[in-house]
Amino acid sequence: MSLQLDFPAVLERWPSFLAGAALTLELAAFATVLGALLGTLAAVGRGTHNALISGACKVYVEAIRNTPLLVQIFLVYFGLASLGLKLSAFTVAVAALTINVGAYTAEIMRAGFEAIPRGQIEAAEGLALSRLQIYWHIILLPAVEKVYPALTSQFVLLMLASSICSQISAEELTAVANYIQSDTYRAFETYIIVAVLYVILSLIMRAGFWGLGLVLFPRRRRLGTPL
Amino acid sequence: MQQNPSPSEPIVSLRDVQKSFGALRVLDGVSFAVERGEVLALIGRSGSGKSTALRCIDRFEKVDGGEIVVCGHRVDRPDVDLRALRQDVGIVFQSYNLFPHLTIEQNITLAPCAVKGMAASQARDLARKVLAQVGLEEKLHAYPEQLSGGQQQRAAIARSLAMQPKVMLFDEVTSALDPELTAEVLKVIEQLAADGMTMVMVTHEMGFAKGIADRIVFMHRGKVHETGPASILTSPTTPELMQFVGTGNLKS
Numbered sequence: 001m002s003l004q005l006d007f008p009a010v011l012e013r014w015p016s017f018l019a020g021a022a023l024t025l026e027l028a029a030f031a032t033v034l035g036a037l038l039g040t041l042a043a044v045g046r047g048t049h050n051a052l053i054s055g056a057c058k059v060y061v062e063a064i065r066n067t068p069l070l071v072q073i074f075l076v077y078f079g080l081a082s083l084g085l086k087l088s089a090f091t092v093a094v095a096a097l098t099i100n101v102g103a104y105t106a107e108i109m110r111a112g113f114e115a116i117p118r119g120q121i122e123a124a125e126g127l128a129l130s131r132l133q134i135y136w137h138i139i140l141l142p143a144v145e146k147v148y149p150a151l152t153s154q155f156v157l158l159m160l161a162s163s164i165c166s167q168i169s170a171e172e173l174t175a176v177a178n179y180i181q182s183d184t185y186r187a188f189e190t191y192i193i194v195a196v197l198y199v200i201l202s203l204i205m206r207a208g209f210w211g212l213g214l215v216l217f218p219r220r221r222r223l224g225t226p227l
Numbered sequence: 228m229q230q231n232p233s234p235s236e237p238i239v240s241l242r243d244v245q246k247s248f249g250a251l252r253v254l255d256g257v258s259f260a261v262e263r264g265e266v267l268a269l270i271g272r273s274g275s276g277k278s279t280a281l282r283c284i285d286r287f288e289k290v291d292g293g294e295i296v297v298c299g300h301r302v303d304r305p306d307v308d309l310r311a312l313r314q315d316v317g318i319v320f321q322s323y324n325l326f327p328h329l330t331i332e333q334n335i336t337l338a339p340c341a342v343k344g345m346a347a348s349q350a351r352d353l354a355r356k357v358l359a360q361v362g363l364e365e366k367l368h369a370y371p372e373q374l375s376g377g378q379q380q381r382a383a384i385a386r387s388l389a390m391q392p393k394v395m396l397f398d399e400v401t402s403a404l405d406p407e408l409t410a411e412v413l414k415v416i417e418q419l420a421a422d423g424m425t426m427v428m429v430t431h432e433m434g435f436a437k438g439i440a441d442r443i444v445f446m447h448r449g450k451v452h453e454t455g456p457a458s459i460l461t462s463p464t465t466p467e468l469m470q471f472v473g474t475g476n477l478k479s
Contacts, residue, residue: 119320122287123324125287125313126285126316126318126387127313127386127387129341129342130341130342142326217328219370223373
């Protein structure tokens with residue numbers, strides 16, 4: 001038994017691979033931005049004294065964290081369809097991934113909020129800052145800095161998990177691979193290439209988050225110490 | 228609500244203030260007043276209610292009863308304008324509470340810009356001015372973690388001064404510092420007193436209280452037990468204060 005690999009036969013499909021990789025990155029970018037917003041709102045909501053809002057946020061977070069992503073994707077896909085909403089596979093994928101990563105983001109952000117010492121908030125109140133100003137300057141930005149490594153890992157994980165969206169025929173990297181391997185009968189070669197491409201996408205995302213961190217956290221850039 | 232009391236009215240006045248935490252009565256009918264330019268030292272054992280009394284002035288604690296008037300604000304009322312009150316009152320804490328992610332300059336300029344709408348360039352000039360007041364001009368662009376405890380506390384005082392408060396509250400501001408760093412913070416507070424700042428300070432530094440305070444309020448079990456000029460520390464009339472100053476280290 002000998003292993004024969006024929007990469008050229010697969011690699012000549014490089015435009016498709018590239019298009020798939022680009023779409024995966026695009027999916028991840030949309031879901032990261034929207035999920036970060038949704039998750040932060042859910043974390044804030046969970047911390048409010050309003051039992052209804054706080055309860056709703058808790059139910060959302062627990063429902064998502066205790067069901068498989070694939071099931072969530074199908075629920076959004078078929079759910080929206082049965083409501084008569086005709087949306088593209090890409091839109092459905094972004095919506096499902098946003099809802100998913102939002103729940104994990106909420107838990108990470110909640111940890112960040114809880115790590116802000118009470119004295120910081122009292123000092124800000126003593127300086128007559130408004131509640132919104134305190135939330136922005138004293139709670140949100142330092143909290144994000146504290147949990148930034150956990151957040152970015154979660155968003156990279158989300159990009160990798162987006163391969164499941166091939167199941168609703170969003171034309172992302174894994175869907176493209178499925179298509180190519182059934183066309184060329186070179187499954188092993190195809191998925192080796194896909195694996196390498198996912199590694200490259202991860203590295204691109206990590207580099208992006210590293211650069212964003214330098215802009216967002218000037219103190220860390222100068223001193224290099226965690227908050 | 229009157230914002231600028233006439234010179235004859237006290238800046239801070241507490242009348243029969245009551246405060247309980249659960250079943251524990253922390254303030255049991257506390258009354259005292261602070262006149263403009265006066266330095267009042269609140270002393271007493273741990274748990275005597277002195278820190279709680281101080282925190283009630285800036286409404287970090289809500290009182291259960293009695294009346295508190297600060298710069299014309301009725302602090303005991305539920306409808307008090309907290310942000311207006313806190314523009315008139317500066318507070319400095321034992322644990323400094325500088326914002327760790329901001330430079331000293333940003334710590335100082337944040338509130339004047341955000342609360343008073345001051346222009347950034349004007350706020351930076353102000354930061355330089357108040358830092359000079361506490362002897363820290365060279366730390367303008369440093370982060371809090373790069374400063375010693377004493378320097379951090381002086382920066383926190385500068386941050387409060389930048390809001391140009393009418394009265395400053397100090398809550399055991401040297402309790403976390405060694406004697407040398409304590410001395411540099413106390414020097415700054417002394418200078419403020421000399422400049423005529425109205426101040427209320429909770430302190431365990433008896434020698435300092437004696438040297439700087441116009442009036443001493445000795446609290447015991449949630450009540451004002453003895454009050455008078457600084458001389459009461461050397462000639463107390465109640466056995467409780469006698470015992471308290473006897474056990475404390477009274478530096479001259």
